[in-house]
Amino acid sequence: MKLTHILASAAMALGLATTAVAQDKTKVGFIYVGPVGDGGWTYEHDQARKAVVEHFGDKVETVYQESVPEGADAERAITQMALQGADLIFTTSFGYMDATINVAKKFPDVKFEHATGYKTAENVSVYSARFYEGRAIQGHIAGSMTQSNIIGYIASFPIPEVIRGINSAYIHAKKVNPDVEFKIIWAYTWFDPAKEADAAKVLIEQGADVILQHTDSTAPLAAAQNAGNVIGFGQASDMAEYKPSPRVSSIIDNWAPYYIDRVQALMDGTWETKDTWDGIGPGMVGIGEITDVVPEDVKAEALALKETIANGEYHPFTGPLNKQDGTPWLAEGEVADDGTLLGMNFYVEGLTGEIPQ
Amino acid sequence: MLRLEKRPQPSRVFAYLTPVLAVIITMIAGGMLFAALGKNPVEAIRTIFWDPLFGEFAFYYRPQLLVKGGPLILIAIGLSLGFRAGIWNIGAEGQYIVGALCGAAVALAFYPLEAWYIFPLMILAGALGGMLWAMVPALLKVKFGTNEILVSLMLVYVAENLLAAMALGRMKNPEGHGFPGSRNLKDYPSAFNDEIITGSGMHWGVLTAFLAVIFAYVLLNRHMLGFSIRLTGEAPRAARFSGVNPTRIILFCLGISGLMAGLAGMFEVSGPSGQVSIDFNVGYGFTAIIVAFLGRLHPVGILLAGLLMALTYIGGEIAQGNLGLPSAAIQLFQGMLLFFLLAVDLLTNYRIRFVRREAA
Numbered sequence: 177m178k179l180t181h182i183l184a185s186a187a188m189a190l191g192l193a194t195t196a197v198a199q200d201k202t203k204v205g206f207i208y209v210g211p212v213g214d215g216g217w218t219y220e221h222d223q224a225r226k227a228v229v230e231h232f233g234d235k236v237e238t239v240y241q242e243s244v245p246e247g248a249d250a251e252r253a254i255t256q257m258a259l260q261g262a263d264l265i266f267t268t269s270f271g272y273m274d275a276t277i278n279v280a281k282k283f284p285d286v287k288f289e290h291a292t293g294y295k296t297a298e299n300v301s302v303y304s305a306r307f308y309e310g311r312a313i314q315g316h317i318a319g320s321m322t323q324s325n326i327i328g329y330i331a332s333f334p335i336p337e338v339i340r341g342i343n344s345a346y347i348h349a350k351k352v353n354p355d356v357e358f359k360i361i362w363a364y365t366w367f368d369p370a371k372e373a374d375a376a377k378v379l380i381e382q383g384a385d386v387i388l389q390h391t392d393s394t395a396p397l398a399a400a401q402n403a404g405n406v407i408g409f410g411q412a413s414d415m416a417e418y419k420p421s422p423r424v425s426s427i428i429d430n431w432a433p434y435y436i437d438r439v440q441a442l443m444d445g446t447w448e449t450k451d452t453w454d455g456i457g458p459g460m461v462g463i464g465e466i467t468d469v470v471p472e473d474v475k476a477e478a479l480a481l482k483e484t485i486a487n488g489e490y491h492p493f494t495g496p497l498n499k500q501d502g503t504p505w506l507a508e509g510e511v512a513d514d515g516t517l518l519g520m521n522f523y524v525e526g527l528t529g530e531i532p533q
Numbered sequence: 534m535l536r537l538e539k540r541p542q543p544s545r546v547f548a549y550l551t552p553v554l555a556v557i558i559t560m561i562a563g564g565m566l567f568a569a570l571g572k573n574p575v576e577a578i579r580t581i582f583w584d585p586l587f588g589e590f591a592f593y594y595r596p597q598l599l600v601k602g603g604p605l606i607l608i609a610i611g612l613s614l615g616f617r618a619g620i621w622n623i624g625a626e627g628q629y630i631v632g633a634l635c636g637a638a639v640a641l642a643f644y645p646l647e648a649w650y651i652f653p654l655m656i657l658a659g660a661l662g663g664m665l666w667a668m669v670p671a672l673l674k675v676k677f678g679t680n681e682i683l684v685s686l687m688l689v690y691v692a693e694n695l696l697a698a699m700a701l702g703r704m705k706n707p708e709g710h711g712f713p714g715s716r717n718l719k720d721y722p723s724a725f726n727d728e729i730i731t732g733s734g735m736h737w738g739v740l741t742a743f744l745a746v747i748f749a750y751v752l753l754n755r756h757m758l759g760f761s762i763r764l765t766g767e768a769p770r771a772a773r774f775s776g777v778n779p780t781r782i783i784l785f786c787l788g789i790s791g792l793m794a795g796l797a798g799m800f801e802v803s804g805p806s807g808q809v810s811i812d813f814n815v816g817y818g819f820t821a822i823i824v825a826f827l828g829r830l831h832p833v834g835i836l837l838a839g840l841l842m843a844l845t846y847i848g849g850e851i852a853q854g855n856l857g858l859p860s861a862a863i864q865l866f867q868g869m870l871l872f873f874l875l876a877v878d879l880l881t882n883y884r885i886r887f888v889r890r891e892a893a
Binding site: 205211212239240241242243245246247248249251252253255256257259260270271274278294333334335336364519532 | 590593597600697698701702712713717719801805806807808810811812813815847850851853854855857859860861
């Protein structure tokens with residue numbers, strides 16, 4: 177068994193070596209969870225890929241595969257890219273974590289970058305953005321704007337990243353509007369326009385006049401537009417086609433600087449395993465234009481909030497904060513540590529309902 | 534003008550020829566589609582059908598064909614028995630999920646104990662789980678005459694939510710930093726459905742799929758029960774007169790298809806997938822329906838159809854990666870295959886006649 181294993185690895189290494197020699201361009205691969213035209217998460221990763229092409233011109237070649245299911249198929253897709261001679265592969269969804277690690281073991285000479293995960297290796301880096309910083313600003317606008325005091329939230333999967341977003345938005349909505357109430361629907365998908373639209377409609381029927389979303393399509397904004405008098409935010413991408421209303425602002429993922437940086441590092445031979453978690457400050461999270469539908473003073477407050485988060489003066493998770501069951505979490509002035517945030521599996525006090533378990 | 538004329542007997546030649554014909558027409562129409570997208574059609578078709586088998590990296594792709602085809606064949610064989618008898622289990626996806634959950638539950642309950650009996654127990658649990666899930670529509674049909682198509686399909690969504698609940702709750706990896714998903718069974722030797730020969734792609738599930746093909750062949754051709762199944766489908770009245778017990782056929786067909794789907798799920802979760810995660814199921818249960826029909830509901834046909842389907846998946850992925858074909862185009866291509874199969878199927882039962890137009 178050992179011998180066949182070694183043979184298989186040798187064959188793979190050989191296959192890899194021959195393609196590596198055949199080309200002098202740096203080949204960069206991308207594995208996408210949705211279609212490149214989703215207008216959200218995958219779209220922004222693909223924009224960043226295009227930025228890489230533009231920045232390096234003939235020195236790079238990029239390949240991508242879209243709509244790769246998380247699980248066993250992902251491993252094959254990543255392996256295939258490595259076999260075809262990719263030097264650096266970005267796997268852009270949480271669910272690719274184990275697959276990325278497994279493939280990385282077989283291809284020690286290929287570098288891997290996994291988005292939003294936590295497992296690193298000699299040749300695997302992880303990177304993510306502090307989206308919760310953007311959520312704080314969304315929460316502030318949402319809390320100020322709501323008339324019905326009901327804010328709908330379309331959540332994807334109950335993982336820490338999503339829970340962090342809910343908590344951050346809620347804390348800041350509550351700050352400006354103590355009567356605010358969050359209604360949360362778990363869609364169990366990152367991208368499913370039909371499901372997202374249904375969720376938005378249900379929330380609007382339940383009285384929500386602000387819709388926040390942690391799913392990737394523009395369907396919730398379309399639903400808000402049809403309903404009238406309902407506002408929402410662009411998610412992952414600016415979703416500018418819904419300006420000035422229902423889309424009143426947006427959180428924009430800006431991966432381009434990071435991708436260019438990492439490709440450059442690979443070319444220079446300085447690539448090493450890193451764990452990156454950047455926010456508004458370094459520009460990985462952008463806040464899209466706040467439209468005129470938002471009153472002047474609210475807009476000014478939101479921009480001021482953005483400024484203090486960007487320059488590090490203010491952390492969206494600053495005490496006093498209690499957990500949902502009333503147990504103290506952060507004391508007055510205390511700031512949440514990254515470890516707790518990365519594994520966040522609880523609501524803050526005031527949110528109703530339970531995180532699906 | 535052309536006229537369709539019903540054949541007195543279904544043509545045996547065309548029964549065998551239509552799948553081949555459908556593949557060829559799909560290649561032509563698919564080639565046109567790829568050309569319209571600005572890709573070289575010959576290169577695209579070659580990438581999909583040739584590269585996985587004989588291309589530069591075939592040593593990696595050939596085993597993957599088995600990994601991808603195994604569950605499709607296993608599920609489709611089970612489904613085909615029911616389809617032959619006119620019993621429509623559309624919910625194999627749900628049975629696949631429940632089988633996986635039951636198998637994984639056994640493994641996780643024993644973790645970290647290492648023992649030889651864990652894997653056989655998991656197989657048993659997976660089979661039983663899938664079977665019981667299929668027994669719900671079966672019993673409801675037998676007792677209350679409900680429609681098994683609806684009930685089995687609806688139970689898929691129940692199973693999906695059960696899967697999500699397990700991945701987020703009871704089966705969540707306690708060392709997973711709060712992230713959803715169970716422990717990875719690949720790191721648990723007693724539960725890992727490893728390749729029987731390393732690098733071959735041949736895991737226990739693929740072996741089981743091959744055994745299922747033989748089992749189904751023998752059952753249908755050499756066994757009374759197989760005869761009853763075929764009779765029920767082809768001539769229900771005759772079946773009743775000859776004393777075939779419909780209740781028994783319903784329970785058997787749904788039970789065995791659930792069992793096989795459950796097994797497929799169990800082998801997948803303990804092998805290629807490795808863990809219970811929210812999106813563990815990727816539609817094998819539904820694709821298997823296509824495979825069953827593509828294979829003419831015949832065990833050997835299903836074996837070939839499963840491998841062909843796997844080929845379009847893997848070749849399609851290569852085409853995406855190398856040629857930049859959008860994934861939707863690949864799905865369209867796979868859809869065409871079934872579409873053309875159903876279309877040319879007409880030739881089995883009808884023949885085309887050229888008739889001179891006559892004056893009215």
